[in-house]
Every structure is written in structure tokens, then in C-alpha cells.
Amino acid sequence: MKDFLVEKLRENRDLSDTELKALIETNEHDKALMTAADEVRRERYGISVYLRGLIEISSYCKNNCLYCGLRAGNKKAQRYRLSKDQILSCCEEGYALGYRTFVLQGGEDPHFTDDLICDLVKEIKERYPDCAVTLSLGEKSRASYEKYYEAGADRYLLRHETADKAHYEKLHPEDMSAENRKRCLYDLKEIGYQVGSGFMVGSPYQTTENLIADLRFLQDLQPDMIGIGPYITHKDTPFGDKQGGSLELSLRMLAILRLMFPYALLPSTTALGTIDPMGRELGLKAGGNVVMPNLSPTDVREKYAIYDNKICTGEESAQCRRCLEMRIESAGYKAVTDRGDVKRG
Numbered sequence: 001m002k003d004f005l006v007e008k009l010r011e012n013r014d015l016s017d018t019e020l021k022a023l024i025e026t027n028e029h030d031k032a033l034m035t036a037a038d039e040v041r042r043e044r045y046g047i048s049v050y051l052r053g054l055i056e057i058s059s060y061c062k063n064n065c066l067y068c069g070l071r072a073g074n075k076k077a078q079r080y081r082l083s084k085d086q087i088l089s090c091c092e093e094g095y096a097l098g099y100r101t102f103v104l105q106g107g108e109d110p111h112f113t114d115d116l117i118c119d120l121v122k123e124i125k126e127r128y129p130d131c132a133v134t135l136s137l138g139e140k141s142r143a144s145y146e147k148y149y150e151a152g153a154d155r156y157l158l159r160h161e162t163a164d165k166a167h168y169e170k171l172h173p174e175d176m177s178a179e180n181r182k183r184c185l186y187d188l189k190e191i192g193y194q195v196g197s198g199f200m201v202g203s204p205y206q207t208t209e210n211l212i213a214d215l216r217f218l219q220d221l222q223p224d225m226i227g228i229g230p231y232i233t234h235k236d237t238p239f240g241d242k243q244g245g246s247l248e249l250s251l252r253m254l255a256i257l258r259l260m261f262p263y264a265l266l267p268s269t270t271a272l273g274t275i276d277p278m279g280r281e282l283g284l285k286a287g288g289n290v291v292m293p294n295l296s297p298t299d300v301r302e303k304y305a306i307y308d309n310k311i312c313t314g315e316e317s318a319q320c321r322r323c324l325e326m327r328i329e330s331a332g333y334k335a336v337t338d339r340g341d342v343k344r345g
């Protein structure tokens with residue numbers, strides 16, 4: 001029997017707030033949601049799963065997000081930053097493995113000045129003109145974003161975290177604001193980047209209304225990529241005693257996103273894989289079509305600890321690519337290494 005709400009969401013790519021609330025707050029629709037999400041992803045993207053090589057360039061951060069292990073106030077955090085040569089070696093290794101997108105991600109580290117970032121981007125684009133360069137380096141001025149774009153950066157990832165102002169203020173110190181985060185995202189879009197945004201599922205104090213506000217914000221922004229994953233506790237943060245988000249709700253939100261944004265690139269995230277051994281496979285089956293294997297040097301991996309028990313940080317992690325390829329195949333999909341640009345329209 002067809003599920004009325006799920007079919008309505010599939011048809012209209014939208015529902016009223018009341019209907020969304022009904023979908024989000026019970027598990028009754030989950031089976032129909034997952035099936036519909038998988039059908040929609042297959043119509044648009046087939047069984048392709050795009051691989052993005054992730055390079056975590058710095059674990060320093062000047063910010064103090066209350067949920068994150070890299071927050072400046074965490075004196076126990078181990079800090080490192082990669083040199084230009086180290087980053088270029090990661091790209092070289094990634095290119096040999098077939099990756100055609102490199103994601104440079106890091107905390108907001110003042111060491112990485114605009115000049116350094118532009119120099120890096122130019123060098124990578126010069127060496128690998130067939131690759132996309134994605135930056136994920138936090139909130140910057142519009143002028144800075146413009147410089148990176150001119151240097152050749154193609155994409156920028158910046159999760160909005162939560163669209164609700166009051167909720168945002170519970171998760172961040174006073175010097176950060178939902179308003180500035182959104183300003184950054186609209187700037188990035190206007191400049192011409194392919195933009196990724198997203199939010200944590202089950203972050204402290206999050207309500208169903210907050211999740212609906214996240215969906216509404218994304219409808220306005222129309223990002224190319226939407227990254228979501230469960231909130232996971234980090235013991236050395238002010239939220240060290242807060243509960244983490246569930247696998248069930250994370251998968252449900254992912255499937256809802258696939259139906260609302262059929263065109264979107266939706267990663268099945270490391271956080272999903274961290275809270276459940278089959279999390280990433282289930283994420284793909286719920287509509288996910290991107291994975292981001294870690295390309296960072298193995299000796300720094302465990303230092304990029306945004307939450308506890310992060311996977312892919314130990315001995316086994318040199319093998320992330322093979323490991324992920326097997327997981328993708330076992331879930332019934334196919335890993336592809338081309339640039340994998342968004343398929344709108």
C-alpha cells in the first residue's frame with residue numbers, strides 16, 4: 001500500500017509544516033520513505049556514488065562551537081596543520097587513486113591566510129586541471145571568498161548547523177551568529193561557487209520545529225550539496241554529557257532531503273558510520289550518493305577529533321578507499337571517481 005504522505009512529498013517535493021512534523025516524529029513512514037528516496041536517487045543519479053578525497057588541513061580553530069572537539073577552548077585537543085607540501089602529496093596520492101575532487105577542510109585557523117589558501121588552490125588546479133577543488137574552511141568575508149574563487153576554487157562547504165536563531169545561540173558562543181552564517185552561504189552562491197550546506201541531527205536542544213526550519217532554509221538556499229549527520233558527543237566540550245543523535249532520525253532526514261531535493265548531492269557521512277557499523281551503507285540506501293574518504297596523512301588523523309570515536313583514524317585508515325568501495329558495492333551501488341557535478345533541472 002502506498003504511503004500517502006511520502007507520495008505527496010515525492011510528487012510535490014514539499015509538504016506543509018504539519019505534514020513534515022508527522023513524517024519526522026514517528027517511524028511509521030520510514031520504510032516507504034527509504035524506498036521512495038532510493039527510487040528518486042536512481043532516477044536522477046543511477047547507482048553512482050561520488051567519491052571526494054577529504055584532506056583535513058588543520059585542527060586549529062579560533063572558534064568555540066559548544067559541540068565540537070576542535071573548539072579553541074578544548075585544551076586537550078591535539079593540534080596540527082599540514083604544510084603545502086604535505087597537502088600536495090595528499091592530492092598526488094588521491095589523484096593516483098582516481099579521485100577528481102579534493103576537499104580541503106579545516107578549523108578556522110588564522111595561520112591559513114587568504115594568500116596561503118589562494119596559493120594552494122592555484123597550485124592544485126595547475127597540477128590537476130581536471131579536478132574540482134572544494135574548500136571547507138568556515139566563515140570568511142565576501143572579499144576572501146571572492147579571492148579563493150578567482151584562484152580557482154569550485155565549491156565551498158559550510159553547514160548552516162541550525163537555521164533557527166535561538167537554537168543557533170544555544171550551540172555557539174556570542175561571537176557567532178546564524179545571521180552571519182547565512183550571509184556567508186548567500187555570498188558563496190552569488191559569487192558562483194557550487195555550495196554545500198547542512199546540519200546536525202539530534203544536536204542538543206533541537207526540536208522538530210528546528211528541523212523543519214532547516215528544511216525551509218535549504219529550500220530557500222537551494223544548495224548543490226547537503227551534508228547531514230548525527231550529532232555525536234565529544235567528552236571534552238561543554239556538551240560532554242549531552243545525548244547524541246540517533247541513526248533512525250538521521251536516515252529519516254536524509255530520505256526526506258532526497259525527496260525534497262532530488263537533484264542534490266547528499267553525502268553518507270563519517271558521523272553516520274561512527275554511530276553504526278553499517279551507518280554509511282544505510283545512508284546510501286536512504287538516498288545518499290556521495291562519500292568522502294579521508295586522504296589525510298594517517299599520523300594526523302586521530303588529531304582531527306571533532307567528536308568521540310571517529311572512524312577511519314587508526315591503522316586501517318590507509319585502506320579507506322578499498323573499504324569504502326566494498327561497502328558501496330555491498331549496498332548495491334557503484335563508486336565513481338569523476339568530478340560528479342550536481343545534476344539540476
Ligand code: 5AD
Binds near residue numbers: 068159161199232271
Ligand atoms: N558531532 C557531529 N558533527 C559535528 N560537527 C562538529 N562537531 C560535531 C559533533 N560533535 C560537524 C559540524 C561541522 C562539521 C565539520 O562537523 O556540522 O560543520
Ligand code: SF4
Binds near residue numbers: 063068070072138306
Ligand atoms: Fe571550529 Fe568548525 Fe569545530 Fe566550530 S565546528 S569549533 S568552527 S572546527
Ligand code: FES
Binds near residue numbers: 293294317321
Ligand atoms: Fe575508512 Fe573504512 S572507510 S577505514
